[in-house]
Amino acid sequence: MDQKQKEMKYLNATWRQLVWWRYKKHTLAMIGLISISGMYFTAIFCEFLAPYEKDTRHLEAIYSPPSRIHIFDENGSLRWPFVRQMDMEIDLETHKMTFKEIMGKNYPIKLFVQGDPYLFWGMWETDIHFFGVETPAKLFLFGADRMGRDVFSRCLYGTRISLSIGMIGVFMSLVLGLTLGGISGYSGGWADVVIQRIIEIIRCFPSIPLWMGLSASMPPHWPALKVYFTITLILSLVGWTDLARMVRGKLIALREEEFVLAARFIGASDARIIFRHLLPSFTSHIIVSVTLAIPGMILAETALSFLGIGLRPPITSLGVLLKEAQNVTTVALYPWLLIPVAFVIIIVLSFNFVGDGLRDAVDPYSR
Amino acid sequence: MIAYIIRRILLMIPTLVAISIISFIIIQLPPGDFLTTYVAQLSASGETVDQAELEALKERFGLDEPMYMQYLKWAGNFLKGDFGHSFEWNKPVSELIGERLSLTVIISVFTILFTWAISLPIGIYSAVRQYSWMDYFLTVIGFIGLATPNFLFALVMLWVSYAYLGLSIGGLFSPEYAEAPWSIAKFLDLLKHLWIPVVIVGTAHTAKFIRIIRGNLLDELRKPYVTTARAKGLSEVHLILKYPVRVAINPLVSTIGWTLPELVSGIAITAVVLNLPTTGPLLLSALLSQDMQLAGTFIMLLSFLTVVGTLISDILLAWVDPRIRFGAREGL
Numbered sequence: 001m002d003q004k005q006k007e008m009k010y011l012n013a014t015w016r017q018l019v020w021w022r023y024k025k026h027t028l029a030m031i032g033l034i035s036i037s038g039m040y041f042t043a044i045f046c047e048f049l050a051p052y053e054k055d056t057r058h059l060e061a062i063y064s065p066p067s068r069i070h071i072f073d074e075n076g077s078l079r080w081p082f083v084r085q086m087d088m089e090i091d092l093e094t095h096k097m098t099f100k101e102i103m104g105k106n107y108p109i110k111l112f113v114q115g116d117p118y119l120f121w122g123m124w125e126t127d128i129h130f131f132g133v134e135t136p137a138k139l140f141l142f143g144a145d146r147m148g149r150d151v152f153s154r155c156l157y158g159t160r161i162s163l164s165i166g167m168i169g170v171f172m173s174l175v176l177g178l179t180l181g182g183i184s185g186y187s188g189g190w191a192d193v194v195i196q197r198i199i200e201i202i203r204c205f206p207s208i209p210l211w212m213g214l215s216a217s218m219p220p221h222w223p224a225l226k227v228y229f230t231i232t233l234i235l236s237l238v239g240w241t242d243l244a245r246m247v248r249g250k251l252i253a254l255r256e257e258e259f260v261l262a263a264r265f266i267g268a269s270d271a272r273i274i275f276r277h278l279l280p281s282f283t284s285h286i287i288v289s290v291t292l293a294i295p296g297m298i299l300a301e302t303a304l305s306f307l308g309i310g311l312r313p314p315i316t317s318l319g320v321l322l323k324e325a326q327n328v329t330t331v332a333l334y335p336w337l338l339i340p341v342a343f344v345i346i347i348v349l350s351f352n353f354v355g356d357g358l359r360d361a362v363d364p365y366s367r
Numbered sequence: 368m369i370a371y372i373i374r375r376i377l378l379m380i381p382t383l384v385a386i387s388i389i390s391f392i393i394i395q396l397p398p399g400d401f402l403t404t405y406v407a408q409l410s411a412s413g414e415t416v417d418q419a420e421l422e423a424l425k426e427r428f429g430l431d432e433p434m435y436m437q438y439l440k441w442a443g444n445f446l447k448g449d450f451g452h453s454f455e456w457n458k459p460v461s462e463l464i465g466e467r468l469s470l471t472v473i474i475s476v477f478t479i480l481f482t483w484a485i486s487l488p489i490g491i492y493s494a495v496r497q498y499s500w501m502d503y504f505l506t507v508i509g510f511i512g513l514a515t516p517n518f519l520f521a522l523v524m525l526w527v528s529y530a531y532l533g534l535s536i537g538g539l540f541s542p543e544y545a546e547a548p549w550s551i552a553k554f555l556d557l558l559k560h561l562w563i564p565v566v567i568v569g570t571a572h573t574a575k576f577i578r579i580i581r582g583n584l585l586d587e588l589r590k591p592y593v594t595t596a597r598a599k600g601l602s603e604v605h606l607i608l609k610y611p612v613r614v615a616i617n618p619l620v621s622t623i624g625w626t627l628p629e630l631v632s633g634i635a636i637t638a639v640v641l642n643l644p645t646t647g648p649l650l651l652s653a654l655l656s657q658d659m660q661l662a663g664t665f666i667m668l669l670s671f672l673t674v675v676g677t678l679i680s681d682i683l684l685a686w687v688d689p690r691i692r693f694g695a696r697e698g699l
Contacts, residue, residue, distance in 0.1 A: 201385045204677070205670045208632035209650060210393075213666045216654035217396035299516045303636050306518065307651055325522065326640075332530040341519045349514040 019284070022361040029357020032350040039347060043160040050153035051132035051139050053116040054316055058138060058148035060088055063334050064099055066143040074103060082108040085137045107137035143336035145324055151336060154321055155343055161317040162298050162347065165232055169297040170290050172236035177243025178286075184244065185251030186274060192248075199241045207238055211300060216309045224315045231310055235297050246289050250282045284362035292355035295348040302344055318344050371685055375678055386670045387445070391438050394663035424452070445667075451660035455653065460664045463649065468668060470539065471645045475630050475676075477561060478569045482626075483619075486573045490580025491612060497585060505577065512574035517633040521567045521640040539564075539643050564641055568633045572626060579622070580615055587611035620684045627676035631669050 013021070023029060042049055058064070067083045085105035089098050109131055117127040133139045142151035184195040214234045218227060254260065255278070263273050298318075304310030305319025306326070313320060318340045324330075325337040406421070432440070444451065450460035493502045539560045540553065587593070588611055596606050638647030646665050653661040 197381070197385075201382055201389070204382060204386060204628065204674050205389070205666070206628040206631035206635065206673060208635050209646075209666050209669050210389075212635075212650065212654055213390075213393040213662060214396070216657075216662070217393065217659075219397070295514075303516065303518060307636065307639060309651075309654060322519070322522070328525045328529050331522075331526045335526065335530065338523065338526060341523060344516070344519060345511070345514050348516075349510065352510070352514060 019361045023357055026357040026360060028353045029361075032353030032357065035346060035350040036354060039159060039163060039350070042156055043163045046156040046160045047118045047120055048128070049130045050150070050156045051115060051129050051141075052150040052153045053118055054149065054154050054157040055314060056116050056149065058144060058150070060148070061086065061099075061138055061140065061144050062088075062148045063097060063146060064088070064138070064140055064144040064148065065334075066336055067138065067140045068101070069109070070106075073106060079106075080108045082106045083133055083137050083139055105137070107133040109133055109139065142339045143334065145334075145337060146330075151321075151339060154316055155318070155340055157316050158318040158321045158340060159343055159347070161228075161311070161315060162301060162319070162344075165228075165235070165301045165317065166294040166298040166351075168229075169232040169235040169239065169301075170294050172232060173240035173243055173293065173297075174286070174290060176236060176240035178247055180240070181244030181247030182251065182274060185248035186255060186270070186278075188252075195244070196248075199244060202238060202241050205238075207300070208303060210238060211235065211304055212307065212309060215304055224312050227312055228315055231301060231304065232297075235300050239293060239297060239300075242293065243286075243289055246285060247282075250285060251278060254278055254281060284358075288355055288359045288362065291351060291358055295351040298344070298347060298351075368685065372682055375681055379674060379678060382674055383671065386674070387442055387667060388438065390663045390667035390670070391441060393666060394441075394659040395434070397657050397659060445664075450664040453653070453658055453661040455656045455658040455661065460661050463661065464646070464664065464668065467644060467646045467649055468672075470643070471631065471634055471647075471669075472672065473557075474561065474564055474568070474634050474643075474645065475627065477565045478572070478630055478634075479626065481565050481569045482572045482576055485569070486576035486580060487616070489573075490577045491584060491607065493577060493581045494584035494588065494615075495607060497581075509574035509577050512570045515571070517568050517571060518636040518640050520570060521564075521637045524563070524567060525640065539645075564634065564637055564643060567641075568630060568637050571633070572630070576619060576622075579619060583615035583618060584611055587615050617684075617687060620680060620687055622680075627680075628670075628673040631673060635669075 047053075052058075064086065067086075069081050069083055071079060071081050073079050073082075083106075084101035084103070085107065086099045087102050089100065090096070091098070110133065111131050112128055113132040113134065114127050115129040115132050117125065120126055131139075138144075138150075140150050140152065142155060145151055145154070180195050184192045211234060214237075215231060218230055222230075260273060260277060263277050268276070301310055301317060302319035302322065305317050306322045308323060311317050311320055321340040322338075322344075325340075331337055441451070448461060450464070452458075453460050453463055456463055489505060493505055496502055539557060541556050541560075588607075590611075593606065593611060596610065597603075634643075634645060635647035635650065637643075638645040639651055642648065646669065650662055650665045653659075653665065
């Protein structure tokens with residue numbers, strides 16, 4: 001492509017293309033985007049990708065440390081990665097469990113193995129897992145917890161729930177924020193005053209104590225699914241204020257612009273002006289705010305579940321997993337229980353990178 | 368200035384009323400009133416329920432009256448310093464919260480001081496030496512600090528110090544001082560333990576502040592007056608500290624308003640992990656046992672605290688920045 005063609009390509013580029021070109025230059029944002037895509041991919045296919053079901057108990061493997069994957073066998077020759085069958089011994093005096101590998105009992109890691117049966121997406125019954133080993137050997141990439149459940153599989157399931165909480169929670173705050181922020185910014189007057197006061201008051205509350213108060217008042221006998229939706233609702237009840245402020249600010253700045261005036265002169269209705277002319281002009285800002293709001297939601301849910309007043313088993317989020325790691329003496333003995341922390345940090349970091357990159361890409365003059 | 372402060376205080380009143388209404392709603396949210404819970408607890412533990420005492424409690428909280436009367440009675444008692452009765456501890460709420468609330472305040476204040484003390488020099492350094500390897504290094508650390516939630520950081524710290532250093536960093540006092548009355552020695556002991564929660568809660572905010580200071584200062588440094596001053600031969604240290612830095616930290620003062628609720632939140636949950644004798648753990652246990660009078664009081668007082676904090680920050684800001692003091696309305 002010669003210089004002229006390049007120039008033409010640039011001049012004819014759509015807005016989307018321009019944004020994408022600018023975004024691609026941002027290394028951290030690209031890393032974040034790849035990591036988030038990977039996370040969502042595992043979240044969507046977690047039943048298939050996890051070697052075990054999240055609630056399968058391996059009673060002979062309670063607090064089993066992460067499996068060691070070997071590539072050299074006893075004779076020192078190179079082999080396909082394999083694990084050895086483990087033997088558990090209990091010290092009768094201290095009740096401490098020690099695990100030893102049984103030499104010679106080698107089980108290679110296989111792809112598409114048969115394992116725990118599950119309903120894929122709750123629809124198709126199958127028992128094929130992406131990878132795993134045959135029984136009696138066990139493949140615990142991240143070890144096992146106090147009930148002998150595989151921490152790696154549980155992390156994948158936890159990522160699914162945590163990510164979905166972020167999505168649903170942000171969607172609800174978006175609906176609330178757009179509606180209330182829209183009313184406040186577009187119509188102004190007393191509605192604006194009232195909504196602004198409400199936002200200010202909500203922002204006065206330290207969010208975690210308020211969330212704690214609201215979620216602790218859920219009756220303990222509620223089913224887990226109802227708790228799940230109530231928690232997302234509670235999170236978005238506090239989370240919408242930032243979005244509403246942003247929407248209001250943008251609307252106030254835009255409603256005096258000539259194109260709005262022109263639309264009004266032609267006789268466009270308020271709804272048409274808002275949805276056809278005003279909203280599209282700051283969709284990119286909404287997307288950025290939403291991206292930056294998701295990690296907050298995920299963290300809040302993690303915190304609540306960690307304290308024991310958020311989600312409850314059998315729904316497993318990363319926070320529910322971390323509840324196992326509350327006791328420092330347990331963690332000192334079985335440090336792999338802390339692995340979900342890494343998942344939380346990676347998720348939050350990636351969303352922040354993507355949000356920052358997007359902000360720079362859609363609005364290069366903002367800084 | 369005085370007129371400004373009075374106006375701010377008057378504006379606070381409706382906010383405080385609204386906060387009290389929300390707190391009251393939280394108290395009322397669990398099904399059944401708290402007396403039923405109380406009676407159920409008593410009968411579960413095999414104690415007899417004293418009818419006269421029940422009547423007295425009913426009278427005190429106006430349980431037979433409609434909801435708004437109950438609220439008014441509760442709010443009225445609140446103003447008199449009667450925060451209700453904790454059924455879990457069987458004590459008046461006011462006895463339980465005093466010390467814990469003041470410890471929360473102490474930690475918040477120290478955390479703010481820590482945050483400023485660390486972020487100011489680092490932020491200035493990062494801006495002045497932009498794109499140096501130290502600047503990149505600090506930016507990466509800052510990002511990780513921002514992404515790590517307080518309580519997970521606390522959890523990891525707790526584990527590292529326990530597993531590798533063999534010491535427990537939980538708590539705020541050595542065992543011999545935990546129950547002791549306040550004295551100089553106890554206060555010194557507190558200072559010895561205080562830095563751990565302060566560092567843990569402060570990290571995320573330090574990271575945020577460094578970014579704010581760095582960004583603001585970079586904008587300032589590009590302005591012509593800096594070049595002029597440099598051209599006139601002002602020494603570099605004097606030049607940077609005296610003018611651009613002063614302008615750059617201005618927005619930081621206004622952040623105290625939203626920093627405080629976040630700090631209080633952070634302390635609440637970090638305290639649960641580190642087992643600190645602050646409001647967090649007691650609030651959690653109150654919520655878990657549905658001791659709503661205690662929990663509601665906590666939520667309400669913590670919010671009051673942040674409102675007062677916001678007031679202080681507004682006054683500070685007005686003191687620093689005359690544009691606000693003389694009636695510019697945007698700040699309100």
